[in-house]
Amino acid sequence: MASLEDSDYEEVAPQSVANYFFVDDDESPISFSVLPLHFDDGLKQEVADNAVFLHGTTDGGLQKVYKQVIGWKLVFEDVEPKIMVLSKDKKWISLVKPRNSFYEGTIRTIMITVHLLHFLRKNPQATERSLWEHLRTVFSTFEVRPSHNDVREHVFLMKLFNERDETLANSQVQIIY
Secondary structure: OOOOOHHHOOOOOOOEEEEEEEEOOOEEEHHHHHHEEEEEOOOOOOOOOOOOEEEEOOOOEEEEEEEEEEEEEEEOOOOOOEEEEEEEEOOOEEEEEEHHHHHHHHHHHHHHHHHHHHHHHOOOOOOHHHHHHHHHOOOOOOOOOOOOHHHHHOOOHHHHHHOOHHHOOOOOOOOOO
């Protein structure tokens, strides 16, 4: 009986990962926002090189995922913002739903900022009041309500998008806090 070597199989990169969280090389929780931000035109934000690993599940929870990731990007074209991470083998993976415990302590502020940017991109004529009502609705299942303090941590990111996106730059709401 012939045996198949591991090298006979090519690892298939998941297209999306749910119940996700990220750790550094010491297995400490870390946000994906420490990774370089990539844009569709090929430009990327430069940041320090950190080893960041994605944990989660795919195929409805049937398969575990553990992949090193080297970048991230935002896609605003869908109804909800889509966050994607770039695996070390240069494949984009869509993030579906974070692990609840990971969300509160590690990525809460970046997720609020991502939803803020997405809302203003889709609704450039929106008022500040409607923006905050939207954010409070989106994050209503969590104990702590979104606030200005959450997005202050990501002023650089908001400025970056404001400079690169005409719709955001012309938004009625001043997004730079």
